[in-house]
Amino acid sequence: MSLDKDPSQSDIWVAYGNLYYNQGNSKKAANGYRQAIEYDSTHVRGFNNLAMAYKDLGNYDEAETHFLKAIYFDSTYSLAMRNLGDIYLKQHKTEQAILWLEKATSADPQSLYGLYWLGRAHVQNNNIQQGIHYFLEVLAQKPDLPQVNHDLGKAYFANRNYKKALEHVQFALKRNSSMIPYYITLSHVYDHMQQGKKAFAALQDALTIDRSVAEIYIERGNIHKNSGRFEDALKEYNLAALIKPELWLSHYKSGVALYYLTRLDEAETAFLKAEELHPESGSTYHFLGMVSLAKENNKAAENWLLKAAELEGTSTDIWFHLGEVQMRAEQWKDAEKSLLKSYDLDSYNAETLYSLGQVYKQVGKLDRSLEYLYKFKEISEFERNTESLNKKIRLHPNDITLRLELATLYEDQERIDQAVMILHQAVYLGSMEAEKKLKTLLEKNHP
Amino acid sequence: MVLTWLLSNGWTQSLVFKDVADNQLLNFIHDHGGTGEKYYVETMGSGVCLFDYDNDGDLDAYFLQGASLPGWDKEIILENKLYRNDGKKWMDVTDEAGVGDKNYGIGCACADYDNDGDTDLYVTNYGPDVFYHNDGDGTFTDVTLDVGIDNPHWASSAAFFDSDNDGWLDLYVTNYVEFSTENNPWCGEPVQGERAYCDPDYFEGVEDKFYHNDGQGNFSDWSVRSGINKARGKGLGVVPGDIDNDGDMDIYIANDKVMNLLFINDGLGHFTEKALFTGVGFNENGRAEAGMGVDFGDVNRDGWLDLFVTNFSGETNTLYLNEKNGFLIDATFRTGLGYPSIHLLGFGTKFVDLDLDGWLDIFVVNGHVIDNIKLFNRDYQHAQQKQIFINQGNETFLDQTKNIGGDLLEPTVGRGAAFGDIDNDGDIDIAISNNNGKANLLLNEGKPKGHWIGFKLEGKTCNREAIGSKLKITTDSGVQVAWVNPAASYLSSNDLRVLFGLGPDEMVTSLEVQWPGFGKDLFENLTCNSYYRIVQGGSLSIITY
Numbered sequence: 001m002s003l004d005k006d007p008s009q010s011d012i013w014v015a016y017g018n019l020y021y022n023q024g025n026s027k028k029a030a031n032g033y034r035q036a037i038e039y040d041s042t043h044v045r046g047f048n049n050l051a052m053a054y055k056d057l058g059n060y061d062e063a064e065t066h067f068l069k070a071i072y073f074d075s076t077y078s079l080a081m082r083n084l085g086d087i088y089l090k091q092h093k094t095e096q097a098i099l100w101l102e103k104a105t106s107a108d109p110q111s112l113y114g115l116y117w118l119g120r121a122h123v124q125n126n127n128i129q130q131g132i133h134y135f136l137e138v139l140a141q142k143p144d145l146p147q148v149n150h151d152l153g154k155a156y157f158a159n160r161n162y163k164k165a166l167e168h169v170q171f172a173l174k175r176n177s178s179m180i181p182y183y184i185t186l187s188h189v190y191d192h193m194q195q196g197k198k199a200f201a202a203l204q205d206a207l208t209i210d211r212s213v214a215e216i217y218i219e220r221g222n223i224h225k226n227s228g229r230f231e232d233a234l235k236e237y238n239l240a241a242l243i244k245p246e247l248w249l250s251h252y253k254s255g256v257a258l259y260y261l262t263r264l265d266e267a268e269t270a271f272l273k274a275e276e277l278h279p280e281s282g283s284t285y286h287f288l289g290m291v292s293l294a295k296e297n298n299k300a301a302e303n304w305l306l307k308a309a310e311l312e313g314t315s316t317d318i319w320f321h322l323g324e325v326q327m328r329a330e331q332w333k334d335a336e337k338s339l340l341k342s343y344d345l346d347s348y349n350a351e352t353l354y355s356l357g358q359v360y361k362q363v364g365k366l367d368r369s370l371e372y373l374y375k376f377k378e379i380s381e382f383e384r385n386t387e388s389l390n391k392k393i394r395l396h397p398n399d400i401t402l403r404l405e406l407a408t409l410y411e412d413q414e415r416i417d418q419a420v421m422i423l424h425q426a427v428y429l430g431s432m433e434a435e436k437k438l439k440t441l442l443e444k445n446h447p
Numbered sequence: 448m449v450l451t452w453l454l455s456n457g458w459t460q461s462l463v464f465k466d467v468a469d470n471q472l473l474n475f476i477h478d479h480g481g482t483g484e485k486y487y488v489e490t491m492g493s494g495v496c497l498f499d500y501d502n503d504g505d506l507d508a509y510f511l512q513g514a515s516l517p518g519w520d521k522e523i524i525l526e527n528k529l530y531r532n533d534g535k536k537w538m539d540v541t542d543e544a545g546v547g548d549k550n551y552g553i554g555c556a557c558a559d560y561d562n563d564g565d566t567d568l569y570v571t572n573y574g575p576d577v578f579y580h581n582d583g584d585g586t587f588t589d590v591t592l593d594v595g596i597d598n599p600h601w602a603s604s605a606a607f608f609d610s611d612n613d614g615w616l617d618l619y620v621t622n623y624v625e626f627s628t629e630n631n632p633w634c635g636e637p638v639q640g641e642r643a644y645c646d647p648d649y650f651e652g653v654e655d656k657f658y659h660n661d662g663q664g665n666f667s668d669w670s671v672r673s674g675i676n677k678a679r680g681k682g683l684g685v686v687p688g689d690i691d692n693d694g695d696m697d698i699y700i701a702n703d704k705v706m707n708l709l710f711i712n713d714g715l716g717h718f719t720e721k722a723l724f725t726g727v728g729f730n731e732n733g734r735a736e737a738g739m740g741v742d743f744g745d746v747n748r749d750g751w752l753d754l755f756v757t758n759f760s761g762e763t764n765t766l767y768l769n770e771k772n773g774f775l776i777d778a779t780f781r782t783g784l785g786y787p788s789i790h791l792l793g794f795g796t797k798f799v800d801l802d803l804d805g806w807l808d809i810f811v812v813n814g815h816v817i818d819n820i821k822l823f824n825r826d827y828q829h830a831q832q833k834q835i836f837i838n839q840g841n842e843t844f845l846d847q848t849k850n851i852g853g854d855l856l857e858p859t860v861g862r863g864a865a866f867g868d869i870d871n872d873g874d875i876d877i878a879i880s881n882n883n884g885k886a887n888l889l890l891n892e893g894k895p896k897g898h899w900i901g902f903k904l905e906g907k908t909c910n911r912e913a914i915g916s917k918l919k920i921t922t923d924s925g926v927q928v929a930w931v932n933p934a935a936s937y938l939s940s941n942d943l944r945v946l947f948g949l950g951p952d953e954m955v956t957s958l959e960v961q962w963p964g965f966g967k968d969l970f971e972n973l974t975c976n977s978y979y980r981i982v983q984g985g986s987l988s989i990i991t992y
Contacts, residue, residue, distance in 0.1 A: 196637065229636060231824055261824050262761055262789045294789065296780050324732065328781055354733025358726065361774055373723055376733055384705065384735070388648040395637055 010040035017049055026056040044074040052083060060087050078108035085117055094125035112138050116148055123151070128159045146175035150182050157189050160421040162428040165189050180206050184219050191223045193425050194390075194397045199223050214244035221253055225260075227394055233257045248278035255287055264291050282312025289321055293328075301325045316346035323355055332362045348415075350380045382413050400431040407437065416445045461802055462835070462847075463893035464877075466854040468886055473537040473878075475510040475528050475886040477862075480551065482518035485634070485644050487626050488573045488601070489516065490816040494554035494863030494938025495880040498566045500544070501585050504992050505532045506867045506942060508878050509568060510886060511552030517628050527552045527570065532869065537888075546587050550574045554863065554938030558607035560594075560616050561664060562911040571602035571620060571938070595666045600653045601626060606934030608687035608696045609910050610673070610716035612964025615660040616910050617716065619675075619698055621682025624650035636823075643817050647703040647737070652681040655700065659716060669716065678720040680705050686935045688743035688752045689917070690725075691773065694964065696915050699727065701738025701756050724774075727754060727767050731777035736762045740864070740937035743930070744798030744807045747842050750919075750928050757793025757811055757937070760820075760827055764788040764796070764811060768842070784809070784836060787846035791831050792816065795864025795937040799875045803897030803948030805924055806838035812861035812879055812937075830858035833879075833889075860884055867942025871992040873899045873976055875946065880939075898949040898975035902958075903990060904931055907983040908965045915963035918945050922952035949975050 017032025033050035051066035070080035081104035088097035119134030153168030183206035190199035221236030241250035255270035289304035319342035326335035353376035360369035410419035426434030493511035526547035551573035579587035634645035658666035680702030710718035722728030737759035751769035767775040795812035813831035836844040904913035
């Protein structure tokens with residue numbers, strides 16, 4: 001049978017495309033779907049599948065166009081809506097993703113996929129509570145799904161509910177113990193709670209499954225780094241870079257460890273490698289700027305930091321360091337501008353407050369200088385106390401009293417989110433007092 | 448090109464530091480008394496004081512010793528040691544002088560507190576401090592309780608100065624933290640099980656002490672009355688100096704990881720803490736650094752005191768330049784002092800004109816506090832080299848340590864360093880106390896390119912040693928100022944004499960001595976390369992050593 005002589009056979013062309021699609025050949029699959037549409041210009045599955053092929057080829061614009069066409073010809077076609085939501089998610093267009101995923105679930109309320117993707121979209125959009133709601137809806141119908149449990153655990157983690165986070169991630173691992181990302185998430189949660197040994201144990205389990213996953217070593221490095229063991233962190237990041245040299249994050253992380261080890265030349269090399277692999281990261285330019293600052297190369301520092309600010313204009317630290325460069329060059333007006341930007345982004349940043357105090361002294365505005373310096377004093381005193389407590393917690397991670405003390409410090413500073421986070425940790429450790437305090441705090445602040 | 452190199456580096460030939468401790472029988476070995484339990488106090492000491500205890504014209508050396516900590520069982524006696532300088536050899540005279548305190552010694556301060564013509568000795572301890580009165584016959588008497596001193600805390604550096612210009616030296620004692628061997632927390636890496644010394648965050652700071660001398664042989668605790676108790680730190684270094692040029696001595700305290708303190712004196716011995724607003728409490732980023740050693744000096748010859756503080760590895764040492772308007776600014780990086788100090792952990796330090804070119808250089812003694820630091824940073828060493836930063840005369844410094852080389856590069860776990868002209872040859876030498884190791888005696892044996900002039904002052908109405916006097920000299924090259932002040936560096940006390948480098952100038956055309964609170968004396972046309980004794984009221988004579 002000759003297909004090109006039988007225009008009524010568009011479904012066969014779709015099947016032809018699917019054959020290649022399932023073999024991973026999206027290019028040939030796309031040819032088949034195009035033929036199907038040629039014979040039937042309203043063939044919704046043809047449009048949807050062609051869009052899927054485009055998506056796999058990384059051509060999101062074409063994918064978007066064809067999903068929209070599919071929906072145009074069938075306004076109840078929930079699969080295309082869900083797929084459209086997915087590509088918006090991939091492009092971090094979360095508002096649009098949520099819109100289409102909600103349409104998809106309205107069109108097909110029974111679809112667990114739709115609910116799951118909607119949950120993910122909400123989490124990505126920082127509507128954690130909403131995300132949790134949709135994940136729970138999925139699990140109400142199918143409680144065993146490992147990926148959904150894992151993602152629900154991550155959402156609980158983002159919401160500082162450590163107990164539930166661990167429950168769900170651990171359940172996901174029970175259902176599918178070969179998933180490396182689950183171990184990484186589990187380790188990440190433990191590390192955040194300063195339970196270093198458990199964090200390492202989770203990654204050790206991951207290594208027994210596959211020793212060649214760079215991300216495991218990056219996570220191991222992160223645990224070391226968060227405890228100030230930069231030499232050990234560096235070893236892990238270097239291993240990750242060895243396993244997957246094309247992964248920019250390994251080089252970036254190595255650079256960070258080297259920076260804190262004050263091996264500035266090596267740090268610079270690592271950051272330049274990261275920059276070569278991923279030139280869109282403002283953080284890399286930020287660190288390159290800091291390396292130049294430490295090496296007393298003001299001009300280079302300024303150039304790197306300007307680039308960093310261009311890419312990550314919402315980073316208070318980048319603006320602070322740019323201000324620092326300008327202070328060293330005695331460009332007081334420019335420094336004031338940069339530091340004020342940093343201050344607008346985070347009015348609790350002690351370094352920024354101190355530097356503003358210095359700049360206003362230099363330009364003769366002594367009242368303003370005093371204003372910032374007094375605020376600085378308060379914040380830096382607070383930071384000193386929290387740092388001291390955190391160090392003690394790292395040594396005694398199960399000490400509830402220390403965590404309660406830390407939570408009180410945050411509460412006194414009216415940093416309720418952090419206080420809530422610490423209290424959740426204490427709750428996980430079994431503190432009834434923390435549970436009571438947490439309840440009161442939440443009622444008081446989110447009535 | 449060779450000529451350019453020679454011109455730019457020629458000065459290095461003028462500086463040669465040789466450790467003569469062994470040759471000259473200065474055989475002090477510090478023992479921190481530890482057994483592996485990582486008692487926090489082990490990391491700290493100790494200090495060394497250079498002072499002429501027997502008034503024979505040369506500097507003698509007093510070294511602080513540790514004491515046994517729980518579990519220590521060596522069969523040696525640990526006590527502080529006094530070494531008499533007998534020319535090119537040193538004699539242990541501890542027993543006959545009666546200064547072999549066996550407490551856990553930390554630091555010392557030296558001055559003639561009773562104006563009787565000889566230098567007394569204050570010893571800071573982990574435990575009660577001890578005050579030795581110099582009896583003038585080569586012996587000392589413990590007068591701690593008699594004079595009213597009672598400091599049971601863990602003290603570190605101390606400084607004598609006349610806070611109210613009444614002619615009697617008062618005493619400032621920095622106290623560190625609350626620590627006891629019974630309560631010795633486990634610090635280190637819980638995951639790997641590596642124990643390490645704790646950092647100061649684990650301990651509460653203790654308030655410093657300020658003792659006022661009533662001139663009758665009594666010291667009263669004026670910590671509250673003077674206002675110094677209003678700020679509490681974790682004090683390690685102290686230096687007095689007239690930072691605001693108003694004729695009285697202010698006090699700067701280097702604290703460990705908490706804000707450094709600057710007490711501004713109202714002239715009557717009442718102090719107001721102003722570090723934050725003045726700009727010397729933190730580094731340029733508003734970070735409290737781990738301040739250790741400290742000194743005041745006029746590095747840019749503008750007549751105002753600048754300030755230098757040594758800090759932890761990963762931090763820079765910090766230079767604050769005096770802006771002459773009540774503020775100082777962290778100029779560490781723009782003066783070239785930042786990058787070379789990041790890897791090292793600085794302790795003893797002083798502004799000294801090592802090459803006698805008329806500009807104050809900086810000497811730093813380094814050594815890490817964590818003996819197993821290599822486990823945490825492969826590039827850091829426990830024992831470290833010393834450093835010399837040469838002042839270029841344009842508000843920049845060059846690290847010339849490698850060019851000078853020699854015994855400077857010998858790694859030691861440096862702590863206290865006392866600076867003075869030990870061999871009376873017109874340049875500055877250095878006695879160094881190393882933690883749990885042998886002391887160094889670094890003699891400057893090169894031929895500095897410049898001329899020099901030195902002064903020893905004697906007060907009549909002001910305090911006998913004229914501490915706090917301001918000397919201003921004028922030569923063809925310009926003006927230099929310096930103050931009489933033995934207290935600086937870390938846990939240590941330095942030569943009382945003031946030594947100026949003159950560069951090519953052979954004559955000091957004028958010298959003005961501003962006595963603390965009691966008028967001025969003026970002198971003209973002094974020839975170089977001599978020490979002069981100046982007695983308050985106008986008498987001047989060359990000292991022959």
